[in-house]
Each structure stands twice: as C-alpha cells, then as structure tokens.
Amino acid sequence: MDYVLVNNVVADEQWQQIKAEAPDQEQPNVISLVSAPKLGKYFGESGVNGINLLDRLTQRKYHLGQYRFFNDVPVPYWDKIFVNRDGSISIYDRGSEIAKEFLYPNTRRAAQDVRYTNLDGTLDYIEEYAYDGTIFSNLFYAENEMLEMVFYNQKFQPVVRYYLYQGVINLVTVENPETHQVLQRYNSLLEFYNDQVRSIVTEQDTVMINYMGVELTSLINTESHNILRLSEDPLDDQGNVRGNLADILYDRVKTIQTVQVSAKDYKILQKKGLPLAKIVII
Known part of the structure; x- marks a missing residue:
C-alpha cells in the first residue's frame, strides 16, 4: 500500500x-x-x-454532519452560558466567569473546546470535542503548565495518556479502557x-x-x-x-x-x- x-x-x-x-x-x-x-x-x-x-x-x-451544540457542554447545574458581543462565549457560575468556550472556525454553533480556569485566572483544564461532537480529550494544568493529556474513545473511556514535565512529553501510556491496566508504556513521544x-x-x-x-x-x-x-x-x-x-x-x-x-x-x-x-x- x-x-x-x-x-x-x-x-x-x-x-x-x-x-x-x-x-x-x-x-x-x-x-x-x-x-x-x-x-x-x-x-x-x-x-x-x-x-x-x-x-x-x-x-x-x-461521523460527518454531527456536532456538539455550543450550549451542550458540561457545566455546574445552575451555570449560565452567554454569547458575548465580540462573539466569544463565557460560562458564569454565581456571577463569576469560570470558563470560556470556543467554536470550530467558520461555524456558528459547533463547540470545539471549553477552557476552565481557577479563581486566580490560571487554566484548570480544557475539554476538547471532536469534529462530530464527541469528547476527544482533557488537558490538565497546574499553575498554567500542562501536566497531562488524556485521549478518550467514543464511550468517554480513557485509552491514551501523555504526561508532561516542563512542556515536554516524557511518558506515554496506552491502557485497557475497561480495566485501566497499562498495556504499553513509552518514555518519549518519539x-x-x-x-x-x-x-x-x-x-x-x-x-x-x-x-x-x-x-x-x-x-x-x-x-x-x-x-x-x-x-x-x-x-x-x-x-x-x-x-x-x-x-x-x-x-x-x-x-x-x-x-x-x-x-x-x-x-x-x-x-x-x-x-x-x-x-x-x-
């Protein structure tokens, strides 16, 4: 081939x-x-x-033709999703902005990701959605530094994890999505x-x-x-x-x-x- x-x-x-x-x-x-x-x-x-x-x-x-509507993202029960005048989307919890949502370019409604922040404004985690709307990954942060990337199957089960140190991926694991047993382990992305x-x-x-x-x-x-x-x-x-x-x-x-x-x-x-x-x- x-x-x-x-x-x-x-x-x-x-x-x-x-x-x-x-x-x-x-x-x-x-x-x-x-x-x-x-x-x-x-x-x-x-x-x-x-x-x-x-x-x-x-x-x-x-699945082409499917997507996640912008107000169908996981937020605390009483939170509100607002479309701002500049086109950005904010998520508010009890009057405070806790996240921003981004849409796929050249779409008006298709959610691309949601970026949640801590009280001090630093990133907490990002949830990414595949083009067809299913949950693709979570990116976890501490003090605005990415520490881990988790990639899911379409049942929202983790399969692959990237672990980072000072911005470099220094461990990759592949796990059984049912048992979470690590099947493969790599010391670098390469x-x-x-x-x-x-x-x-x-x-x-x-x-x-x-x-x-x-x-x-x-x-x-x-x-x-x-x-x-x-x-x-x-x-x-x-x-x-x-x-x-x-x-x-x-x-x-x-x-x-x-x-x-x-x-x-x-x-x-x-x-x-x-x-x-x-x-x-x-």
Whole structure:
C-alpha cells in the first residue's frame, strides 16, 4: 500500500495538497501523527483511508454532519452560558466567569473546546470535542503548565495518556479502557510514534513524507520503502544544504531510499556536489 505520512492536518488548503500529491489519488491513504479533534473533518471524507495514531488506538470513528451544540457542554447545574458581543462565549457560575468556550472556525454553533480556569485566572483544564461532537480529550494544568493529556474513545473511556514535565512529553501510556491496566508504556513521544508507525506499515508498503522533522524520525526502523518528496528549500539560511537532507543523500540516514525533487532543486544539489543516486526529478 502507498501511504502519505504527515505530522498534522490543520487547514483545508493543506488537506487538498496532501490528497493531490498522494500516490493513490482516488483513495488516499494518509497517516497522521498528531492528535487533532478537527481531523474528522478530513479523515471522515468518503474514499479517504485516514489513520491517526491515537484514533487507531481509541478506535474512534468520525461521523460527518454531527456536532456538539455550543450550549451542550458540561457545566455546574445552575451555570449560565452567554454569547458575548465580540462573539466569544463565557460560562458564569454565581456571577463569576469560570470558563470560556470556543467554536470550530467558520461555524456558528459547533463547540470545539471549553477552557476552565481557577479563581486566580490560571487554566484548570480544557475539554476538547471532536469534529462530530464527541469528547476527544482533557488537558490538565497546574499553575498554567500542562501536566497531562488524556485521549478518550467514543464511550468517554480513557485509552491514551501523555504526561508532561516542563512542556515536554516524557511518558506515554496506552491502557485497557475497561480495566485501566497499562498495556504499553513509552518514555518519549518519539518512541511512541516509532512503535505505532512500525505497527502500521510493512516491507511491502511505500511511505511518502514532505518534511524532514518528526515525519522523518518517526520512520526509524521501518521496513517500508520511504520517499522524501522535498517541500522545503534544500538550502538553509546560510546557503548550506540542510543537514538532514545531506545525511539522507550521503546515506548516513538510511530511513529514506528515494528523494523526489524539482528540476530546480536538482541543479542546486548537483552544484553542491552531493551524491544524486537517491534523487528522482518530478
């Protein structure tokens, strides 16, 4: 199978480009790494085989056309939800604002998340809703610093947890949603990505990436045929060939077997005297 591996899908234009460049344009096979409540807008399209690492573990299915109405969010019984003149939404408890609600862009009623605050105004926790209105995650804070992210299945049972220290994810656990027994444990987000991507792609598959960041490192130890379709400028701000690209072309990074570049970029790399054996002009 031919896959496109992306970090995240954040905009409609980006999604259209991903589908246009996918090896199988009639039925794009797209793997995404980052958790994203909005992902259902794209992966829920007919004919798209979209695989998100978290959704795969939580077995989440998206239902286009459904959403959570903005006043259908969990609040204390007597609380009031007000739409302010500037379009923002406030939640009041006994006259004091305890939370703000945000809607999905370009919608008038679809709840995206609710951000609850402590008495001193610092964040307490955020509840995120998937594009179809189901509860997607809770993000827990202390002194405005995120400490834990919990991702749920569609029965509102926790399945995956990210634990953070000083803004860095240093532990990921996957648990049985019924018994809460920890089934898998990872010491970093990259370790989690590596293991989950390896469990999806096989040596018979082809995986295409566009960027040399987390997409590249998540392919470590895969046995698939991996292609870099270069979307970045091959040179950095100092006019040198980007380090990861040079390592790929010199085969110091063996994760990528083929590099697809434009004729313009090919000439740039040729002038720099880099090995061109992996390069294919598109």
